[in-house]
Amino acid sequence: MSSHGIKDRVAIVGMGCTPFGEHWNKSADDLMIDASNETFASAGITKDDVDAFWVGTAMSGASGMFLARPLQLHDKPVTHVENFCATASEALRNAAYAVASGAYDVAMALGVEKVKDSGYQGLVGAGKAPTDGTGRTLTAAAMFAMCAPGYGKKYGLDDEQMREVLARIAWKNHYNGARNPRAQFKKEVSMETICGAPLMAGGLGVYDCSGVADGSAAAIIVRAEDAHKYTDKPLYIKALSLVAGNCSGNADPEYDYTTFPEIAATARDAYAQAGVTNPREQIAMAEVHDCFTPAELLIYEDLQFAERGTAWKEVLDGTFDLEGAMPVNPDGGLKSFGHPVGASGLRMVFEAWLQLRGEAPEQRRIKHADRGLALTHNLGGYPGEMVSFISIVGNKLG
Amino acid sequence: MRGIISAGGYVPYRRLQRSEIAKTFGSGGGRGTRSVASYDEDTTTMGVEAARYALKSAPASVTPDALSFSTAEPAYLDKNNASTLHAALRLDTDVPGFDFGGALRSSVGALRAALDGNSTVLLVSSDLRTGLPTSGDEASFGDGAAALLVGDDNDGPIIAEYIAAASATEEFIERWRTPGSARGRAWEERFGEVKYGPLVEQAWNAALKEAEITADKVDKVIVTGTHARAVRSVGGRLGASKAATVDDLTTTVGNTASAHAALLLTSALEASEPNQTIALVVLADGADVVLFRTTDAIASYHPARTVASQIEHATDLPYGKFLSWRGIVKLEPPRRPEPDRISASVSGRTEDWKYGFVGSRDRSSGELHLPPARVSRVGDTIDDMEAAPMADVQGTIALITVDRIAYSPSPPTVFAVVDWDGGGRLPVEMCDVDADALGMGDKVEMTFRRLFTSDEIHNYFWKARPVRD
Numbered sequence: 091m092s093s094h095g096i097k098d099r100v101a102i103v104g105m106g107c108t109p110f111g112e113h114w115n116k117s118a119d120d121l122m123i124d125a126s127n128e129t130f131a132s133a134g135i136t137k138d139d140v141d142a143f144w145v146g147t148a149m150s151g152a153s154g155m156f157l158a159r160p161l162q163l164h165d166k167p168v169t170h171v172e173n174f175c176a177t178a179s180e181a182l183r184n185a186a187y188a189v190a191s192g193a194y195d196v197a198m199a200l201g202v203e204k205v206k207d208s209g210y211q212g213l214v215g216a217g218k219a220p221t222d223g224t225g226r227t228l229t230a231a232a233m234f235a236m237c238a239p240g241y242g243k244k245y246g247l248d249d250e251q252m253r254e255v256l257a258r259i260a261w262k263n264h265y266n267g268a269r270n271p272r273a274q275f276k277k278e279v280s281m282e283t284i285c286g287a288p289l290m291a292g293g294l295g296v297y298d299c300s301g302v303a304d305g306s307a308a309a310i311i312v313r314a315e316d317a318h319k320y321t322d323k324p325l326y327i328k329a330l331s332l333v334a335g336n337c338s339g340n341a342d343p344e345y346d347y348t349t350f351p352e353i354a355a356t357a358r359d360a361y362a363q364a365g366v367t368n369p370r371e372q373i374a375m376a377e378v379h380d381c382f383t384p385a386e387l388l389i390y391e392d393l394q395f396a397e398r399g400t401a402w403k404e405v406l407d408g409t410f411d412l413e414g415a416m417p418v419n420p421d422g423g424l425k426s427f428g429h430p431v432g433a434s435g436l437r438m439v440f441e442a443w444l445q446l447r448g449e450a451p452e453q454r455r456i457k458h459a460d461r462g463l464a465l466t467h468n469l470g471g472y473p474g475e476m477v478s479f480i481s482i483v484g485n486k487l488g
Numbered sequence: 489m490r491g492i493i494s495a496g497g498y499v500p501y502r503r504l505q506r507s508e509i510a511k512t513f514g515s516g517g518g519r520g521t522r523s524v525a526s527y528d529e530d531t532t533t534m535g536v537e538a539a540r541y542a543l544k545s546a547p548a549s550v551t552p553d554a555l556s557f558s559t560a561e562p563a564y565l566d567k568n569n570a571s572t573l574h575a576a577l578r579l580d581t582d583v584p585g586f587d588f589g590g591a592l593r594s595s596v597g598a599l600r601a602a603l604d605g606n607s608t609v610l611l612v613s614s615d616l617r618t619g620l621p622t623s624g625d626e627a628s629f630g631d632g633a634a635a636l637l638v639g640d641d642n643d644g645p646i647i648a649e650y651i652a653a654a655s656a657t658e659e660f661i662e663r664w665r666t667p668g669s670a671r672g673r674a675w676e677e678r679f680g681e682v683k684y685g686p687l688v689e690q691a692w693n694a695a696l697k698e699a700e701i702t703a704d705k706v707d708k709v710i711v712t713g714t715h716a717r718a719v720r721s722v723g724g725r726l727g728a729s730k731a732a733t734v735d736d737l738t739t740t741v742g743n744t745a746s747a748h749a750a751l752l753l754t755s756a757l758e759a760s761e762p763n764q765t766i767a768l769v770v771l772a773d774g775a776d777v778v779l780f781r782t783t784d785a786i787a788s789y790h791p792a793r794t795v796a797s798q799i800e801h802a803t804d805l806p807y808g809k810f811l812s813w814r815g816i817v818k819l820e821p822p823r824r825p826e827p828d829r830i831s832a833s834v835s836g837r838t839e840d841w842k843y844g845f846v847g848s849r850d851r852s853s854g855e856l857h858l859p860p861a862r863v864s865r866v867g868d869t870i871d872d873m874e875a876a877p878m879a880d881v882q883g884t885i886a887l888i889t890v891d892r893i894a895y896s897p898s899p900p901t902v903f904a905v906v907d908w909d910g911g912g913r914l915p916v917e918m919c920d921v922d923a924d925a926l927g928m929g930d931k932v933e934m935t936f937r938r939l940f941t942s943d944e945i946h947n948y949f950w951k952a953r954p955v956r957d
Contacts, residue, residue, distance in 0.1 A: 208825075210823055210824055210825060211823055211893075212824070212893060214824075214825055218828070220828075220830075220831035220833075220834055221828075221830060221831060221834055222830055222831065222834040222835040222837075222838045222841075222842045223827070223830035223835070223842070223939060223940075223947035223949060224838070224841065224842050224859065224949045226903075226915060226917075227827070227894055227895060227896075227901070227917070227939075228889075228891050228894055228901065228903050228915075228917075229891055229893050229894045231891070231893060232889045232890075232891035232893075232894065232901070232903055233889075235889045235891075236887040236888075236889050236905065239887060239928070240887055243928070289890075289892055290892055290893050291889060291890065291891045291892055291893060291894075292889035292890060292891075336865060338865045340913065340914065340915055341855075341856070341857065341858065341865060341912065341913050341914065342865075342913060343886070343907045343911065343912070343913045345913075346886075347887060347905075474915075
């Protein structure tokens with residue numbers, strides 16, 4: 091397999107992100123207009139300066155006209171992409187490759203989701219193809235819930251210990267979200283409240299599940315050599331890695347729900363592209379896909395932030411806290427920032443944009459921004475069957 | 489020689505304590521329990537289970553030439569329910585499968601027709617009975633199914649030889665129900681009792697005469713019908729010894745109506761010795777009597793799962809659940825969208841998977857694929873798979889979870905990752921289990937269920953349940 095990457099060939103020169111939450115008074119169109127206006131202003135350009143657009147949404151619309159109509163884009167190429175919860179990351183990836191190829195000078199990646207109009211709690215899938223009715227009907231919460239006993243059994247944690255570890259992850263993400271004015275839940279939540287919450291699936295309570303929110307985020311991508319025309323502080327793309335799983339975890343008796351092989355594979359690929367050999371020392375911060383607390387626990391190990399079987403101890407030691415050795419989800423993560431499916435991938439990059447440029451609010455600024463690299467990890471699907479995406483961005487060339 | 493090659497009875501896992509009815513409403517109910525079909529069962533799925541037991545109890549070489557299905561509570565009108573059983577049992581397409589009418593008498597009629605014919609017939613009868621709260625029907629009925637494999641001794645060993653049959657038919661209004669009605673109705677009891685007496689006597693005497701035996705030579709007498717008082721009174725007047733009367737299962741299972749004659753016969757055969765004469769007497773708008781004599785082959789007959797075992801392995805269901813499962817009380821549904829109707833054409837393409845639980849196995853790697861696949865996940869071979877029937881394969885729970893937010897007609901959903909004996913894995917929905925009652929390492933087996941109904945199309949597929957015997 092050849093995965094050469096495009097390290098330092100393109101740069102992000104402008105970003106925007108709406109507040110995430112229950113936008114009862116905003117449509118998907120409104121959210122896209124808000125996010126793109128902020129993004130254009132951030133890069134100091136207008137929509138006419140953008141040569142091509144990639145719009146990601148998983149369930150709010152279809153086709154390039156979904157973006158072209160509300161923004162009134164005239165004679166522009168607009169591509170709609172979808173890859174479950176990695177949809178916005180997919181928009182970024184395609185826009186970056188289009189610029190790297192030389193086909194365009196300026197591209198925009200935008201992700202959006204309007205999930206709160208369904209009338210149901212949680213996510214309601216978009217129009218599905220007709221089926222024979224034999225597919226699983228379980229919620230994602232139930233699927234990820236199985237990782238907790240799986241991990242606990244393998245590494246010798248009893249239910250009480252596991253409860254504490256998972257609650258600690260949720261507690262940390264709420265702590266960070268409380269310091270983020272754009273987050274859906276801007277409130278710290280006590281360990282006691284998290285542990286005593288009503289059960290959703292398996293051992294997972296309400297606070298083990300990410301927030302369901304409306305929102306949009308976007309980025310402007312240009313060739314690296316052009317970056318300083320737009321900003322003094324561009325973010326260079328160091329790696330973009332994507333794996334779409336073959337769903338073998340559902341069929342393989344060896345799969346034990348303690349790892350996500352698709353994530354481990356994207357991590358290896360992304361580190362190779364970026365030249366990262368010691369992620370824990372070289373990366374300043376990570377935004378990871380904490381759709382459910384057990385997912386974040388396993389992701390630490392798949393991303394090589396902790397040795398196998400040790401992430402739970404590091405969680406309790408505070409390694410991944412805002413002030414810890416390796417801050418993860420300093421913006422609050424899906425847990426408290428909220429999860430508009432098709433926007434989350436770019437929301438993660440937005441936090442890297444703020445932190446590596448020294449623009450994050452004081453109260454949640456990371457200590458190790460001087461390391462210069464940030465990682466975003468975005469997954470879509472379930473244990474045993476998922477797409478996984480990783481980006482690594484940096485504030486310096488080389 | 490012609491007669492019964494094998495028999496299978498199916499009694500659902502749940503029981504309603506009849507005393508719960510009076511505790512709730514101040515009247516109704518009675519003593520003992522009745523069986524209750526789960527929310528995801530109907531007469532078709534229960535019929536599949538009974539038929540699977542009957543086929544598993546027969547020598548593997550015996551294959552039916554025809555399938556008949558009788559019920560007074562069909563899952564569909566117009567559409568042939570026997571075709572669903574046919575698919576779940578994976579019978580060859582040249583084996584006809586027919587529904588037999590809606591009357592309670594249909595099942596004994598199908599039995600008589602099969603015994604008087606000359607082909608190997610799988611007779612399935614199934615019923616799901618209820619009535620309005622506090623009614624006699626609600627308490628006395630039960631849900632269940634039974635299957636009898638009828639044929640000649642050149643098909644397989646006959647365990648009970650058919651020796652005679654007789655009927656008496658007369659029009660009278662005793663019990664009735666119009667299509668769509670939630671409750672059956674009956675005339676005052678005495679009228680039916682008076683009408684049934686002479687009819688039973690006529691058929692009984694004719695059958696004994698044909699068999700050239702007298703009543704005292706009958707070792708086991710099964711008398712059944714929905715008119716309990718007539719059943720009791722005629723039973724005592726047949727001239728057979730009192731000891732010959734078999735337990736009619738009304739205190740444990742209840743009366744499964746159109747399935748009950750075959751269920752009681754199945755149960756009686758499971759406790760019989762060679763050379764015993766068994767009389768089946770059915771009261772349903774007339775009287776039908778069928779006489780059998782067990783053969784030496786019954787000594788070596790091993791039923792796949794006995795009725796007695798299913799009576800033993802049961803769990804009580806709260807009365808409120810019973811009322812909601814039968815649609816009498818509507819509970820607040822989960823706040824999730826209801827499922828879309830299934831596609832007829834997709835289901836047609838995947839018939840063996842959906843109805844038969846047949847996957848595929850890669851010939852070179854041996855890897856199991858559920859659902860069946862064209863490209864192997866191990867070794868990447870293309871179109872080199874053989875059919876892997878998994879309905880009768882047991883498995884072990886690797887991981888299990890309770891989903892409290894997923895849509896289900898009866899939340900919560902219990903869901904397990906199952907590792908199959910002999911290799912392979914599939915995450916499957918569990919049934920007949922209470923939340924948190926199972927754990928890693930428990931054994932499960934597959935059962936045919938109705939997942940949901942949308943646009944009046946029933947979505948049938950397989951679920952796993954704990955192995956309990």
